[in-house]
Amino acid sequence: MSKFWSEVVHGLTPYTPGEQVQMPGLIKLNTNENPYGPSPKALAAMHEAAGDGLRKYSDPSNAALKDAVARRFGLTREQVFVGNSSDEVLAHTFHALLKHELPLLAPDISYSFYPTYCSLYGIECVQVPLNERFEIDVKDYDRPCGAIILANPNAPTGIALSLAQIEALLKAHPEQPVVIDEAYVDFGGESAAALLGRYDNLLVVQTLSKSRSLAGLRVGFALGHPDLIAGLERVKNSFNCYPLGQVQQAGAVAALDDQAYTEQTSQAIIATRAWLAAQMQALGFEVLPSQANFIFTRHPQRDGAALAAALRERAILVRHFKAPRIDQFLRISIGTDEECGKLVDALKQILA
Numbered sequence: 001m002s003k004f005w006s007e008v009v010h011g012l013t014p015y016t017p018g019e020q021v022q023m024p025g026l027i028k029l030n031t032n033e034n035p036y037g038p039s040p041k042a043l044a045a046m047h048e049a050a051g052d053g054l055r056k057y058s059d060p061s062n063a064a065l066k067d068a069v070a071r072r073f074g075l076t077r078e079q080v081f082v083g084n085s086s087d088e089v090l091a092h093t094f095h096a097l098l099k100h101e102l103p104l105l106a107p108d109i110s111y112s113f114y115p116t117y118c119s120l121y122g123i124e125c126v127q128v129p130l131n132e133r134f135e136i137d138v139k140d141y142d143r144p145c146g147a148i149i150l151a152n153p154n155a156p157t158g159i160a161l162s163l164a165q166i167e168a169l170l171k172a173h174p175e176q177p178v179v180i181d182e183a184y185v186d187f188g189g190e191s192a193a194a195l196l197g198r199y200d201n202l203l204v205v206q207t208l209s210k211s212r213s214l215a216g217l218r219v220g221f222a223l224g225h226p227d228l229i230a231g232l233e234r235v236k237n238s239f240n241c242y243p244l245g246q247v248q249q250a251g252a253v254a255a256l257d258d259q260a261y262t263e264q265t266s267q268a269i270i271a272t273r274a275w276l277a278a279q280m281q282a283l284g285f286e287v288l289p290s291q292a293n294f295i296f297t298r299h300p301q302r303d304g305a306a307l308a309a310a311l312r313e314r315a316i317l318v319r320h321f322k323a324p325r326i327d328q329f330l331r332i333s334i335g336t337d338e339e340c341g342k343l344v345d346a347l348k349q350i351l352a
């Protein structure tokens with residue numbers, strides 16, 4: 001604490017990211033990183049871009065990257081916003097689109113950055129409880145509000161809403177912006193991008209961190225009506241005109257264009273997820289149905305924090321949240337088959 005802090009700084013509750021520790025032989029299943037490397041084409045494009053051109057500022061309009069996103073989704077450049085990570089895209093979204101007289105609605109159990117951005121930007125947020133099966137019920141959002149944000153698939157549950165459920169939400173709130181955070185959509189969800197032509201209140205946010213295995217590159221994007229995108233551009237250009245460098249943009253373009261690689265690695269993760277869920281159930285764990293690159297699981301007789309600590313002693317990191325309703329759960333990122341095999345072996349020892 002310092003007398004030099006502004007009032008807003010005193011009031012902040014910063015987000016706590018999963019640990020990034022270095023340990024020999026560590027199996028890191030705590031931050032939903034992709035166990036397969038990025039597309040070799042993305043790495044080659046970044047090598048190529050790391051040259052004399054770095055003297056110059058990067059393209060402030062991010063035209064090449066926006067066009068790559070637009071190609072991928074069959075949209076125009078005016079329907080695309082890009083940023084330095086989807087966290088940054090989300091921050092600009094909260095700032096530009098989610099502060100209104102009536103409160104923002106968000107699930108009570110979801111990405112914990114949402115309440116953090118609310119505190120940063122002075123947005124009143126009402127948290128709508130998930131149902132007893134830990135699902136989002138879109139009918140629970142039938143109430144006056146200024147805007148809505150949710151993650152689909154949701155985090156940390158991994159449970160996905162169907163496109164029909166998202167469409168019902170959009171129809172029920174034609175006068176409010178509805179933001180769908182699709183960080184995990186490539187692992188079995190349905191993207192609301194298909195609805196963009198019909199709903200001018202829809203903003204879809206995605207990232208290259210998970211399915212494209214580029215968490216360290218920091219690239220995210222939003223898709224929406226050109227008027228929503230123009231609002232985001234106004235905030236971005238009042239904050240940092242060059243949030244993405246040339247190397248970053250070149251890697252992101254090549255990764256987006258290498259859809260075959262994304263699909264191949266995502267399918268491998270989906271197959272490992274099914275195997276891991278079955279193994280965990282055989283050990284007595286309850287596993288929520290996941291469409292993401294992690295599972296959310298609890299054991300009826302074992303304390304979640306104690307299990308996470310016992311795994312940690314065996315150099316396996318998983319995520320445990322000390323939050324109401326979910327403090328008995330572990331969120332386990334899907335690693336390689338070998339990593340998940342070692343996790344199951346460790347759990348067998350711990351439970352024995």
Ligand SMILES: *Cc1c(COP(=O)(O)O)cnc(C)c1O
Nearest residue numbers: 085086087111155183207209220
């Ligand atoms: C990982 C994640 C993000 C952030 O992705 P970055 O692009 O790496 O900032 C956003 N939303 C959810 C729900 C996530 O899990």
